[in-house]
Amino acid sequence: MPKQEMTAEATRDAPAQKRLRADARRNRDKLVEVAAQMFASDGVDASLEEIARRAGVGIGTLYRHFPTREHLVEVVYRREVEGLCHAAEELARDHPADAALELWMQRFVDYIATKRGLATSLRLLLTTNSTLFSDTSGRVSGAMRSLVQAAAAAGKIRADVDASDVMHALGGIYSAPNTPDWRERSGRLVKLLMDGLRFGARG
Amino acid sequence: MPKQEMTAEATRDAPAQKRLRADARRNRDKLVEVAAQMFASDGVDASLEEIARRAGVGIGTLYRHFPTREHLVEVVYRREVEGLCHAAEELARDHPADAALELWMQRFVDYIATKRGLATSLRLLLTTNSTLFSDTSGRVSGAMRSLVQAAAAAGKIRADVDASDVMHALGGIYSAPNTPDWRERSGRLVKLLMDGLRFGARG
DNA sequence: CACTAAAACGGAGGTGCCTCCGTTTATTTA
DNA sequence: TAAATAAACGGAGGCACCTCCGTTTTAGTG
Numbered sequence: 001m002p003k004q005e006m007t008a009e010a011t012r013d014a015p016a017q018k019r020l021r022a023d024a025r026r027n028r029d030k031l032v033e034v035a036a037q038m039f040a041s042d043g044v045d046a047s048l049e050e051i052a053r054r055a056g057v058g059i060g061t062l063y064r065h066f067p068t069r070e071h072l073v074e075v076v077y078r079r080e081v082e083g084l085c086h087a088a089e090e091l092a093r094d095h096p097a098d099a100a101l102e103l104w105m106q107r108f109v110d111y112i113a114t115k116r117g118l119a120t121s122l123r124l125l126l127t128t129n130s131t132l133f134s135d136t137s138g139r140v141s142g143a144m145r146s147l148v149q150a151a152a153a154a155g156k157i158r159a160d161v162d163a164s165d166v167m168h169a170l171g172g173i174y175s176a177p178n179t180p181d182w183r184e185r186s187g188r189l190v191k192l193l194m195d196g197l198r199f200g201a202r203g
Numbered sequence: 204m205p206k207q208e209m210t211a212e213a214t215r216d217a218p219a220q221k222r223l224r225a226d227a228r229r230n231r232d233k234l235v236e237v238a239a240q241m242f243a244s245d246g247v248d249a250s251l252e253e254i255a256r257r258a259g260v261g262i263g264t265l266y267r268h269f270p271t272r273e274h275l276v277e278v279v280y281r282r283e284v285e286g287l288c289h290a291a292e293e294l295a296r297d298h299p300a301d302a303a304l305e306l307w308m309q310r311f312v313d314y315i316a317t318k319r320g321l322a323t324s325l326r327l328l329l330t331t332n333s334t335l336f337s338d339t340s341g342r343v344s345g346a347m348r349s350l351v352q353a354a355a356a357a358g359k360i361r362a363d364v365d366a367s368d369v370m371h372a373l374g375g376i377y378s379a380p381n382t383p384d385w386r387e388r389s390g391r392l393v394k395l396l397m398d399g400l401r402f403g404a405r406g
Numbered sequence: 407c408a409c410t411a412a413a414a415c416g417g418a419g420g421t422g423c424c425t426c427c428g429t430t431t432a433t434t435t436a
Numbered sequence: 437t438a439a440a441t442a443a444a445c446g447g448a449g450g451c452a453c454c455t456c457c458g459t460t461t462t463a464g465t466g
Contacts (some may be wrong), residue, residue, distance in 0.1 A: 223462080224461090224462060225462075225463095226461070226462070227462095250451085250452060250453090251452080251453070251454090252451090252452065252453080253452090261454085262453085262454080263454090263455085263457095264452095266454065268453080270454095271454095272453090
């Protein structure tokens with residue numbers, strides 16, 4: 001279980017967001033941070049009052065910022081997707097292109113792992129709120145695309161596949177049954193996939 | 204809003220159901236009946252305590268019979284589908300084949316009407332519990348099939364369509380936006396469909 | 407019938423949800 | 437800097453959820 005380890009300032013949604021007062025901002029960020037932990041450990045049904053408590057604010061404050069549980073879940077979810085995509089850029093900077101891709105996919109597996117328990121509620125949220133779905137899936141596949149293209153351009157992986165193929169291959173992770181060894185199996189899947197991608201590369 | 208008007212004894216699931224004690228049986232039936240009304244009027248989030256109260260039992264009794272809200276919703280849902288299918292047989296007995304089909308489709312519209320508000324929760328339930336989905340959709344399309352076949356056999360409607368086509372045509376009802384005139388529009392759709400079906404019939 | 411085991415009843419109680427509103431704090435204006 | 441105003445804070449209160457368990461009822465047996 002990898003810590004997400006993200007600083008609070010990640011929550012900078014620039015648009016049309018009326019300038020928040022300093023304290024409000026602080027509290028909001030803290031709430032999101034705590035909620036992310038609680039959702040990860042206890043599922044989306046984690047107690048909102050407990051979240052408020054741990055964030056050191058009253059329950060009223062939580063509700064002012066996030067009128068429903070779904071709002072909070074959505075913000076946390078977006079933040080995590082954001083983190084995942086940001087990691088892609090970072091990995092691309094710090095590693096050879098093929099290693100970056102592999103590391104990112106492993107991280108993707110980690111990410112999915114934390115989401116497995118939440119499947120049904122998340123599915124509801126994603127079918128209800130279709131912009132959320134298109135926004136985030138767009139973000140994620142965008143991140144993947146640039147990693148794949150970079151690796152292909154550097155000759156580290158074969159050039160005759162594109163990102164959506166890889167994404168599709170990774171799809172098996174979702175649908176795989178939730179066995180205890182799911183994690184390992186998914187890890188192997190990623191390695192296997194990388195071998196396939198490296199095979200026949202120019203470099 | 205048509206009353207469903209079903210007697211309690213409709214809940215006779217013969218299989219493997221350990222013989223219930225008389226009082227338990229009574230209470231259970233009453234609970235389902237009241238729940239059906241409450242879900243229809245207040246949505247699936249109707250208060251369980253209120254349901255128990257109106258059924259004249261304690262909350263504990265409700266929970267013993269239906270350990271979760273979903274259990275109760277599922278039973279009510281199945282019962283309603285059952286009623287819908289039963290109506291098909293009845294209509295087939297009491298009316299000419301084409302009229303039976305038309306009346307049943309109108310009733311189907313009524314039925315969907317009561318479910319419109321519940322769309323998201325029901326969808327979750329139906330995707331989560333896939334046997335529920337296949338059971339009920341099988342039942343419903345079975346009912347429709349026999350009505351269509353009977354009408355075709357009697358020469359009251361054209362013989363070159365099958366039940367799944369009609370079902371598909373009715374599908375528009377689901378997806379139509381929830382405008383105030385939805386009900387009328389759906390009624391007209393059914394009439395239109397029937398005209399189409401009658402056109403070119405032998406009889 | 408009376409007795410008894412098994413099963414059902416039902417409500418008290420602990421917890422969480424969410425609203426409402428009086429209090430406190432930050433920002434703006436003079 | 438002080439006063440005024442706007443905004444955020446936070447907890448009390450009311451309601452619903454669900455569990456637990458002592459009490460009551462039923463169905464079977466001598």
